[in-house]
Amino acid sequence: GAGVSQSPRYKVAKRGQDVALRCDPISGHVSLFWYQQALGQGPEFLTYFQNEAQLDKSGLPSDRFFAERPEGSVSTLKIQRTQQEDSAVYLCASSLAESSYNEQFFGPGTRLTVL
């Protein structure tokens, strides 16, 4: 069966450009998470959706970061006016239900490089 997919897999942006990263979760999964993984670090939480509702965006590093999941399935993470410090791998994960102990299934990530 299909897992979590993300596109593009690689993105190179010039500083100041806007980028949009897409996540297709596993069909029927209620919860969707975005994480940022800097080089040599563990993933760090960005934001969380339960269906179409964004319940937590406390991890977004600045107001240049925006995420949406309008129909409760596909999600897009948008970064405006990209900076070099935004260079990282952005991981999307989905989970069947909203409980803390449910397994999160991760996509392969989008590697963003800002020049």
Added chain:
Amino acid sequence: AQSVTQLGSHVSVSEGALVLLRCNYSSSVPPYLFWYVQYPNQGLQLLLKYTSAATLVKGINGFEAEFKKSETSFHLTKPSAHMSDAAEYFCAVTGNYGGSQGNLIFGKGTKLSVKP
């Protein structure tokens, strides 16, 4: 706030040797704990999880971990390393115990190398 510490950013073992990857957590309440593995250019895959049932948890690929509350530890072990185990391993704890959110808080990871 909950946190995870992984001792050793890089561990090297010989094929067939014991694998021990260390993880200590900081939590004011009993946590849910996870070990994930990440192969190059791939997403994270769940190896095993502790959810307050048995303290010794068995996972995929022969890995297991033991929850020790007195030591606030959740170390990952495998009796005999295989070349295919070479990857990066992340320990994680949920951010909200018992809540409906469940965002993971990860350690910095341990890269496992296996020598032939």
